[in-house]
Amino acid sequence: MAVRAPADRVRQRGGMDFSGKHVVVTGGSSGIGLAAALEFASFGASLSLIARDRQKLDTAASRIARLNSRVAVAAADVSDEQAVCAAIAGLTAQSGPCDVLVTSAGITYPGYFEQLDAKVFRQMMDVDYFGTLYPIQAVIPSMMSRRAGSIVAISSAAGLVGVFGYTAYAASKFAVRGLLDSLRQEMTPYGIHVGVAYPPDTDTPMLRYENEFKPLETRKIAGAIRPVSAERVAKAIVNGVRRRRRVITADPLTALLYRAGGLIEPLLTADFNRKVRQARRERGAG
Numbered sequence: 284m285a286v287r288a289p290a291d292r293v294r295q296r297g298g299m300d301f302s303g304k305h306v307v308v309t310g311g312s313s314g315i316g317l318a319a320a321l322e323f324a325s326f327g328a329s330l331s332l333i334a335r336d337r338q339k340l341d342t343a344a345s346r347i348a349r350l351n352s353r354v355a356v357a358a359a360d361v362s363d364e365q366a367v368c369a370a371i372a373g374l375t376a377q378s379g380p381c382d383v384l385v386t387s388a389g390i391t392y393p394g395y396f397e398q399l400d401a402k403v404f405r406q407m408m409d410v411d412y413f414g415t416l417y418p419i420q421a422v423i424p425s426m427m428s429r430r431a432g433s434i435v436a437i438s439s440a441a442g443l444v445g446v447f448g449y450t451a452y453a454a455s456k457f458a459v460r461g462l463l464d465s466l467r468q469e470m471t472p473y474g475i476h477v478g479v480a481y482p483p484d485t486d487t488p489m490l491r492y493e494n495e496f497k498p499l500e501t502r503k504i505a506g507a508i509r510p511v512s513a514e515r516v517a518k519a520i521v522n523g524v525r526r527r528r529r530v531i532t533a534d535p536l537t538a539l540l541y542r543a544g545g546l547i548e549p550l551l552t553a554d555f556n557r558k559v560r561q562a563r564r565e566r567g568a569g
């Protein structure tokens with residue numbers, strides 16, 4: 284079977300051309316980050332992936348290389364400013380300045396507030412918030428001098444509305460939105476696109492991990508809604524970069540929540556509270 288060159292694939296798939304563009308994805312070894320990296324690669328981009336586990340990075344890189352895309356990896360912890368800045372410096376020296384940055388590295392730890400140590404809150408901020416901030420700081424000077432570039436951070440539907448069990452996680456995801464929405468106003472004069480993605484529950488290793496221990500109330504709130512696929516979120520991200528979207532959603536409910544949040548939040552919270560009462564009855568809580 285003949286291997287189709289990236290340009291052919293681009294023509295076949297609606298002219299979305301990222302060939303020659305350098306896309307850096309933190310958390311690119313798994314879940315949404317990996318799916319986004321594969322999607323960008325399918326449109327001809329050159330990829331750089333950052334995460335901690337070298338083996339997972341190498342496995343992800345070989346999947347991307349199979350799409351005939353150039354790919355480089357660097358192992359670094361995004362909450363370590365020096366390490367992640369050094370990783371980005373190395374990757375841009377190798378593959379050119381960063382045209383698109385997607386900050387998908389993240390962690391979650393749901394639980395009852397009174398049982399969560401302050402350490403957990405700090406860890407969420409370190410990885411989910413500062414781990415978003417540091418890579419952005421690393422690429423912004425070059426984007427500003429080139430007056431071009433695109434930055435997409437991954438917040439969450441839990442970055443739009445408070446959810447039982449996510450006191451630590453949601454706080455970091457609300458913070459990501461505050462950072463990016465303010466940054467956008469500063470970067471608009473430089474022609475730099477700044478977008479925020481708000482995925483709903485997405486079928487990834489992270490969701491499978493938290494499902495093992497999250498409070499019954501949190502599970503009831505998620506209810507029967509089927510998680511979306513990482514590929515669906517990835518397509519929304521790539522399309523969001525192409526169309527320079529400020530707000531990137533992958534499902535109608537989150538899109539509605541973003542647009543009409545103030546109006547529907549009381550209804551949503553009332554529904555959440557009903558589910559919380561039901562869960563408390565089920566687990567015999569006083």
Ligand SMILES: NC(=O)c1ccc[n+]([C@@H]2O[C@H](COP(=O)([O-])OP(=O)(O)OC[C@H]3O[C@@H](n4cnc5c(N)ncnc54)[C@H](OP(=O)(O)O)[C@@H]3O)[C@@H](O)[C@H]2O)c1
Nearest residue numbers: 310312313314315334335336360361388389484485487489
């Ligand atoms: N899945 C969902 O339901 C959902 C919903 C809304 C938003 N999100 C957000 O989407 C993003 C991606 O989540 P996912 O579901 O794709 O999770 P995932 O499959 O667990 O992937 C997380 C990625 O981040 C990397 N990572 C974690 N901690 C890191 C650190 N300290 N430094 C560098 N890399 C780190 C992981 O690799 P290593 O462990 O090797 O470092 C992995 O590549 C997160 O920001 C998450 O909060 C997820």
